[in-house]
Amino acid sequence: MMNLGATQGCKFKLLLAPISINGTAATSLSLDCQGFKYATILFMSGLIGAANFDAALSLTESDDDSSYAAISGSGNGTPGDSSDALIWAWHLDCRKRKRYMQLVADPGAVACLVACVGILSMAEEMPNSVTEAGVTAALFL
Amino acid sequence: MSFAGNQDSKVVVLLAPIGIDDAAATSLACDCLGFHYATVLFMTGLTDDADYDALSLEECDTSGGTYAAITGSAHTDPITTQDGLVWRWDLDLRKRKRFLKVVADPGDGTADSLAACLAILSVPDIEPQSAADLGVVARLIL
Numbered sequence: 001m002m003n004l005g006a007t008q009g010c011k012f013k014l015l016l017a018p019i020s021i022n023g024t025a026a027t028s029l030s031l032d033c034q035g036f037k038y039a040t041i042l043f044m045s046g047l048i049g050a051a052n053f054d055a056a057l058s059l060t061e062s063d064d065d066s067s068y069a070a071i072s073g074s075g076n077g078t079p080g081d082s083s084d085a086l087i088w089a090w091h092l093d094c095r096k097r098k099r100y101m102q103l104v105a106d107p108g109a110v111a112c113l114v115a116c117v118g119i120l121s122m123a124e125e126m127p128n129s130v131t132e133a134g135v136t137a138a139l140f141l
Numbered sequence: 142m143s144f145a146g147n148q149d150s151k152v153v154v155l156l157a158p159i160g161i162d163d164a165a166a167t168s169l170a171c172d173c174l175g176f177h178y179a180t181v182l183f184m185t186g187l188t189d190d191a192d193y194d195a196l197s198l199e200e201c202d203t204s205g206g207t208y209a210a211i212t213g214s215a216h217t218d219p220i221t222t223q224d225g226l227v228w229r230w231d232l233d234l235r236k237r238k239r240f241l242k243v244v245a246d247p248g249d250g251t252a253d254s255l256a257a258c259l260a261i262l263s264v265p266d267i268e269p270q271s272a273a274d275l276g277v278v279a280r281l282i283l
Contacts, residue, residue: 007147007180007261008231017225018158018186018255040147042277044257046158059283077279085157085169087259089272089280091148097283113158115184115257117227119147130229135182137216138229141198141237 007119009126011036012134015103016116018046025055025106028116030065033094033101037122041090043076043103044117045083049110052080057088057105061098068102079112094120151176151262151269152276155243160253162189168242168258170204173234177264183228183243185219186255191248193218198230200238208242221250234262 015028033039043057056075060068076088092101103116127133153171173179183196197215199208216228232241247254262276269275 007150007178007263010147010180012182012227012229014184014225014227018184018257020160020255038147040150042152042259044154044158044259046257071283074281074283076281083278085154087152087154087277089152089275089277091280091282093283113160113255115158115186117182117184117259119261121147133229134227135229136219136223136226138231139214139216140231141211141214141233 009121009123011120011127011132013118015041015118016105016114018113018115020111020113021107022111023107023109025104028103031101031118032099033097033120034099035124036120037094039092039094039101040119041103042117043088043105044115045079045086046113048079048081048083048112050081051108051110053078054106054108059090060102060104062100063098065100147261147263149265149268151274153260153262155260156245156256156258158255158257160255161247162253163247163249165195165244165246166256171241171260172204172239173237173241173262174239175266176262177234179232179234179241180261181230181243181258183245183258184256185224185226187224188219188221189247189250189252189254190221191250192220193247195244195246196228197244199242199244201240202238204240
């Protein structure tokens with residue numbers, strides 16, 4: 001199937017809406033990959049407090065959106081005090097993965113501003129509304 | 142040719158996750174040189190008890206120059222109940238100036254509104270070769 005120029009045919013899902021987290025692992029929303037062949041997950045840091053994260057950023061997956069297991073090899077670096085305004089990326093061939101994915105982000109005991117978004121692409125059926133694309137509104141310029 | 146998914150897209154932080162209150166957030170500039178298409182995502186976290194005053198894009202030929210509003214880029218202002226949502230712009234960069242910024246101006250609430258914004262640059266002239274070329278600290282292909 002042809003990939004539309006760029007991200008025009010993608011669906012977006014906030015896994016972590018911009019939030020300040022502190023000391024405990026953030027609870028990520030689930031990314032439901034059904035109907036898409038490829039996923040990109042982007043973790044963004046804002047101001048990271050003066051403590052490293054307790055664990056590497058990583059992903060988990062599930063068949064039922066209930067019981068999640070770590071995705072082997074998904075550890076992708078441990079943000080630290082100097083890791084402000086950066087992005088960590090995962091690219092996933094969804095055909096090899098379970099239907100649902102979540103992010104695991106476990107900050108140290110200081111406030112950290114973070115966000116995470118999932119981008120689903122190569123849709124079996126192209127999203128044709130803002131709702132299906134996972135956004136509130138879209139403008140094409 | 143564009144790779145499957147967004148494997149060859151560059152991502153650029155316009156607003157790192159931040160709390161802002163009653164003043165337009167200071168957007169970083171996104172340099173679109175070498176790419177033909179951009180998708181800009183504005184994401185809200187907890188929005189304080191005042192509606193936004195503006196949400197739009199602006200452009201300029203130079204990074205530090207005077208930015209001009211992009212006609213038609215103003216989204217309906219996010220309101221206080223719109224937490225955890227995404228606003229999107231898709232841009233054909235052949236019609237645009239080289240540098241883009243977002244204008245996000247939350248209203249005057251009692252606390253900060255949490256927000257973030259990033260740009261995804263795609264359809265490159267030359268495929269990015271490294272994590273740095275792709276605008277990320279690290280990336281994994283699984």
